[in-house]
Amino acid sequence: MPDSSDRSTSSPAQRSWWGWGNADKALPDAECTALAALVPGAADTPLPVPAISALALPKVRVEPPPALAPLMSAAPLDRASHTYGKAFRDVMRALHGDLAAAPDQVARPRTEQEVIDVLDWAAGADAAVVPYGAGSSVVGGVEYRAGLHGAVVSLDLSSLDRVLEIDRVSRSARIQAGALGPALEAQLRPHGLTLRHFPQSFEFSTLGGWLATRAGGHYATLYTHIDDLVESLRVVTPVGVNESLRLPGSGAGPSPDRLFLGSEGTLGVITEAWMRLQDRPRHKASATVLFDDVHAAMDAVRAVAQSGLHPANCRLLDPGEAALAGVAHNGESVLVLGVESAHAPVDGRLAELVTLARDHGGSAAATEPGTGDAAADTWRSAFLTMPYLRDALARMSVISETFETSCTWDRTRELYEAVRERLADVVKEVTGTAGTVNCRFTHVYPDGAAPYFTVIAPGRRGDEVAMWDEIKAASMQILHDHGATVTHHHAVGRDHRPGYDRQRPEPFALALRAAKEALDPAGILNPGVLLDPATTG
Amino acid sequence: MPDSSDRSTSSPAQRSWWGWGNADKALPDAECTALAALVPGAADTPLPVPAISALALPKVRVEPPPALAPLMSAAPLDRASHTYGKAFRDVMRALHGDLAAAPDQVARPRTEQEVIDVLDWAAGADAAVVPYGAGSSVVGGVEYRAGLHGAVVSLDLSSLDRVLEIDRVSRSARIQAGALGPALEAQLRPHGLTLRHFPQSFEFSTLGGWLATRAGGHYATLYTHIDDLVESLRVVTPVGVNESLRLPGSGAGPSPDRLFLGSEGTLGVITEAWMRLQDRPRHKASATVLFDDVHAAMDAVRAVAQSGLHPANCRLLDPGEAALAGVAHNGESVLVLGVESAHAPVDGRLAELVTLARDHGGSAAATEPGTGDAAADTWRSAFLTMPYLRDALARMSVISETFETSCTWDRTRELYEAVRERLADVVKEVTGTAGTVNCRFTHVYPDGAAPYFTVIAPGRRGDEVAMWDEIKAASMQILHDHGATVTHHHAVGRDHRPGYDRQRPEPFALALRAAKEALDPAGILNPGVLLDPATTG
Incomplete structure (x- = not known):
């Protein structure tokens, strides 16, 4: 994968609100038509991309308190671009202008304390919080569907994008969860190091997203999932910050990190991780x-x-x-x-x-x-x-x-x-x-x-x-x-719930629900992912 | 480790009740004295090994129901040999005849159903259940200390010792949890396969014990812990049997197996596992x-x-x-x-x-x-x-x-x-x-x-x-x-609780306790390990 780490980071402003990646990489109409000619039975003309101003977004139901106002936005472009992930069904609905699931607010915390503040406020405001890295989920992982909360806030972590510390001796680095692939690799490159995790979504997904979804990298064997590259995690939960020891290996009880890896934003918001790095291959x-x-x-x-x-x-x-x-x-x-x-x-x-x-x-x-x-x-x-x-x-x-x-x-x-x-x-x-x-x-x-x-x-x-x-x-x-898993590395989200519920052992489901209730007593974190949302009583 | 898998299995009857391994391998008195001469300040004469008949074992407080009587024993040798693990402090206390912590009964289920039956009965009888593989714990993992239950049953899994199924194509095997190292290797050897997990305790520890404690094997790099060799687990919990899919890799939510790996008998009793095998090295x-x-x-x-x-x-x-x-x-x-x-x-x-x-x-x-x-x-x-x-x-x-x-x-x-x-x-x-x-x-x-x-x-x-x-x-x-873990591969048990409690993130502790309460509502499983025992209300 020689090119992966050299691709440059795109700014959010260049991003497509309805489809993959950067807006200027979308194929022009004529190429869409030409491509579809290869598929017998395809339509003759491309669906137009709706103008943001023409979108029928639902009414905003909640306003942030003054202290949080600087990080929150209810601008139509922000709401539209944070409504869905990037599955076919997401893109399709966006193209049809169906944005009924749009969040009321998009929050962009610039510090971990602001993450904590948003969670605290949301719990009191009956607002669900959907953690959002760069929105590349293809399983409905960032789309609120529960219909049980007074409002929905998309918690966009992309401002937490720095490599905070590098330990050259141990070949590891403390990295903020909102860093996109190219951004984190660019910060590691001067040190001759690489995380060497290159999912197809590399340019448009974040470390926190990879961790929360147990993402698969490009490499075919050995370290296939991000799980194996984790030294420790820092996770903001509604009941406190969970930080594990930096350890190369341990046998002290069930691994705390493994509970949060794959938790898909339902147990807490990953804000940082110490990640194992590698020397750049020569x-x-x-x-x-x-x-x-x-x-x-x-x-x-x-x-x-x-x-x-x-x-x-x-x-x-x-x-x-x-x-x-x-x-x-x-x-x-x-x-x-x-x-x-x-x-x-x-x-x-x-x-x-x-x-x-x-x-x-x-x-x-x-x-x-x-x-x-x-x-x-x-x-x-x-x-x-x-x-x-x-x-x-x-x-x-x-x-x-x-x-x-x-x-x-x-x-x-x-x-x-x-x-x-x-x-x-x-x-x-x-x-x-x-x-x-x-x-x-x-x-x-x-x-x-x-x-x-x-x-x-x-x-x-x-x-x-x-x-x-x-x-x-x-x-x-x-x-x-055939006894195969509903997902190897695309996570469960909401779309995979039927398969996941069938394959997940029932006692583990009970344990996971109990853990969820202990860490997120108000039930505001990404409701409907992995578990049914708690019904309000 | 050329010899590890060739050592023959010893029968329980040959086992030392107070010390390591087989009784006939214990050093005679003269050799003990000679060895201690190398340690300035050591005693001059060896402590005698107490006779079983001379041990002051506490009164047996519970009798099994007739249906379970065939698998239960309150014989002094059984109770004495199931009181402690094999830490220095365990051996020392046994040598001093201090067996106040002896279990009331030792249960040896021959089937998974009997494991279920023992748990069902114990929950109703206010009896704590301490899962026991071969008792090689060096952290107080098999020693009941809570003082909160009406009785204590040591659940000895050693009769569940068979390799049940081998999948040569996938190089994996379904193995019962009570199999000792040599026994399981002997059953794999005719197929040219090996689990290749050789802890120092290999001869006197079981697959289930390795899994429950996240044991470390002999190999220094790559697959250091048993965790990495697990394809799926089967665990009897008080609320039902937990069986995960056999998968080479997955990203479907937090790993169910990783919750039970390292759970040290507090969440359930591991009865079987599909384990990844390797070709025998040539x-x-x-x-x-x-x-x-x-x-x-x-x-x-x-x-x-x-x-x-x-x-x-x-x-x-x-x-x-x-x-x-x-x-x-x-x-x-x-x-x-x-x-x-x-x-x-x-x-x-x-x-x-x-x-x-x-x-x-x-x-x-x-x-x-x-x-x-x-x-x-x-x-x-x-x-x-x-x-x-x-x-x-x-x-x-x-x-x-x-x-x-x-x-x-x-x-x-x-x-x-x-x-x-x-x-x-x-x-x-x-x-x-x-x-x-x-x-x-x-x-x-x-x-x-x-x-x-x-x-x-x-x-x-x-x-x-x-x-x-x-x-x-x-x-x-x-x-x-120094930010080092209290244990790399000897587990937490009871002896490591002070260090473990300090290093375990508090939100994870809450999640683990909640999971424990969901899976073991009566609080009978290995109370005091990993978590404080629930106080009876």
């Missing part, structure tokens, strides 16, 4: 291996994952995904292998990996060790552009969405086939066309894989969200039937 | 490096830990520890490096590690790649014999105990010096002799180390426990003053 090599048979490719990936060689990249694209990414056109599956090290040359390790893949029926494309290769580069740039293309398709009423999961290897093949077959049937039923259901493996483990599915199919204008919701419900059922 | 190499300066040795270890080379062994013995283990006698520090792989030769990786150590001022002892070397072997066998020597010293009223911790690298040197100086002063004050305070690093991380201290000093007969408790209290204070 040696990189990658190779691409083609397979005629996708199941042989899966076996190769399993061998790689169980080899202890820990590739940084081990990304398998099934035939459809490889064709979509433009890296194979004859029905092959493509495995992109990458190795990185800050310390020693990696060509030997790459050669071992390629040999393993060849032993399982792969044929290696010519590759020059020490550099990336063409197919990998092509795929990488497609990966980063993907969300903008998704938005363009959304404007053409094309359903374009992904979902990811993980399961053990004994179930991987069956799960893959079930999604390809059963979900394709559902897509056909819902959309009347075959559509596209592709798969890649984004992360692999010795005991299983994380398949990531892409669905593309034409929608009926005005019904796009309902149609996707039907497909999504079916996908959650298929995952459940 | 390639091994190790080397020993000597350092004149212990701080240079620490720098070398840090370089190794931050190199990404993931040695299986990276064990640093400070001068005193090296001398005690018989691997160096001229004030050197000794670093034992080991590399293992199931897949590829490891000599190259070992050479890189030795070079790193040399770059930091180490001088490598001659070593033949592909085999262990003599110093490493000597140290290993001393390591496994250590607990029996400790018991022999206890019989000579010699205080002989360890404590372990972890902290980030920026604090490691200071912590080491503080323990060496401040604790040595305390030892002198308490025992009137200089005593011995040594250190080794057992586990290392990119961001810190896990120092493990050994204290040896003569005690006054009859006052040994009080003297150690004074030293222990001082050690917990020193750890706290």
Whole structure:
């Protein structure tokens, strides 16, 4: 991922209020139309992007007290841009001007004390508080739906964006939760260090968001989730600040950090973390291996994952995904292998990996060790552009969405086939066309894989969200039937509740609810995420 | 650790009721006396081991209902052997015949249903239940002290000792919680697999105990704790069975397993787990490096830990520890490096590690790649014999105990010096002799180390426990003053509560208590561990 940390930070003013990333990267109308021509059954003309001034935002129900007024805004652009995350269904609703869920106020605390002050005020004002990093949730994580509170405040942490302290000896840093990926990497780079956490959303998501959602990074093995990079957390809860010791490892009771990792803003607001860093890699090599048979490719990936060689990249694209990414056109599956090290040359390790893949029926494309290769580069740039293309398709009423999961290897093949077959049937039923259901493996483990599915199919204008919701419900059922998790690294939010509720052990649900009631007695923190909102009594 | 998985399982009948391991491995009186001669100020004669028939056990306060009678025992040997763990203070009290804390009954369920039945009965009978694997706790984890319940039942899981299922494709196995290390490895070996978790207590501790206490294994880097090897857990709680999905990785809310890992029997009884396995290593190499300066040795270890080379062994013995283990006698520090792989030769990786150590001022002892070397072997066998020597010293009223911790690298040197100086002063004050305070690093991380201290000093007969408790209290204070954890892998139990309570963030304490009340409403599960026991109302 050579480019990830070099991308520059965008200012909030450049951000799209309705879609992904920066507004100026959105495809122009003509390109939307051209793109949709590749999807049989797509609309002919793009939906217009509503003007902010034309949006029917609900009436503001609460005003901040004078002391908090400087950090709060009820400006239509702020409210509109903080209504949803960036799922297909979010973008679609924004394009249709449906902003009934808009928060009343957007708060931008500049200090931890202001976070505390907002929570204190909100508890007394019957206002729900939705912690907001950069709003890249694709699971309804930042969208209030409970309908139980007198008002809703979006708590935007993006002003808390500094690296506060660097411990070069321990290779760790204390970083504020609102720092976007590029901003935190830019502050670490002069020290030769990197957090080396590069989710697809890297430019438009924050450390706090990654921690609250147990985000997955770009790397395919070993440190796949942000969880493993945490040394300690600082969390503002309504009953006090929770700060864990900085520790490289511990066995003192259940890990306090692990309760807050994945708590998605329901137990507290993460304001800082000590994060484990790495030296910047100096040696990189990658190779691409083609397979005629996708199941042989899966076996190769399993061998790689169980080899202890820990590739940084081990990304398998099934035939459809490889064709979509433009890296194979004859029905092959493509495995992109990458190795990185800050310390020693990696060509030997790459050669071992390629040999393993060849032993399982792969044929290696010519590759020059020490550099990336063409197919990998092509795929990488497609990966980063993907969300903008998704938005363009959304404007053409094309359903374009992904979902990811993980399961053990004994179930991987069956799960893959079930999604390809059963979900394709559902897509056909819902959309009347075959559509596209592709798969890649984004992360692999010795005991299983994380398949990531892409669905593309034409929608009926005005019904796009309902149609996707039907497909999504079916996908959650298929995952459940195969013992696969409802999410590997996109979090639960509100959209995944049906699948999450089915897979979460009931005693743990009781424990989590009890913890929530202890830490957030007024029930104001992101109500409806992970747990049903407490009904007001 | 070539021999660990080959040691045979001992039967409970061979077990020592008062000390470590098997009764026939305890040192005879003459050897106890000879050993103590090395400790200036030690007693001249060994304390006799009390006869079971001579023990003053408290009156049994509860009888099981007929349905549970077949699994319950109030035999003196059972009660005596289930009173304590195996800390110095436990062994000492047993030798003095102090068994006031003996449980009323020892229950040995043979099925999960019987675990449920015992919990159901206990809740109604006002009996506390102390889950018990093989009783190797060194932190008072299996010793009831609350004084609030009508009776106490030790719940011995050792009959649940089978590997129930092996998934060769995913390299994982479903294993019952009561399986001892050798028993579970013996069942995995025919499949070419290993759990590769080798704590010092391996022969006399169980999977369930490892999970409940977040045990540390033998390996110095990467997968240091059992936590990382867990695919899913099955836990009997008083409000129902908690079973998590088998997943290689997930981001669906806070991890359910991480709440039970380290819960030390306070939230439920772990009955089974799906565990991640590994292929048995075929390639091994190790080397020993000597350092004149212990701080240079620490720098070398840090370089190794931050190199990404993931040695299986990276064990640093400070001068005193090296001398005690018989691997160096001229004030050197000794670093034992080991590399293992199931897949590829490891000599190259070992050479890189030795070079790193040399770059930091180490001088490598001659070593033949592909085999262990003599110093490493000597140290290993001393390591496994250590607990029996400790018991022999206890019989000579010699205080002989360890404590372990972890902290980030920026604090490691200071912590080491503080323990060496401040604790040595305390030892002198308490025992009137200089005593011995040594250190080794057992586990290392990119961001810190896990120092493990050994204290040896003569005690006054009859006052040994009080003297150690004074030293222990001082050690917990020193750890706290340096931001180090009260335990890296020995758990909290009851003995570590003062340090744990100081380091645990208060909001997390509230959440944990709330979770406990939700899962164990009658407050019968291991009361006093992690949290104060609920007072009966």
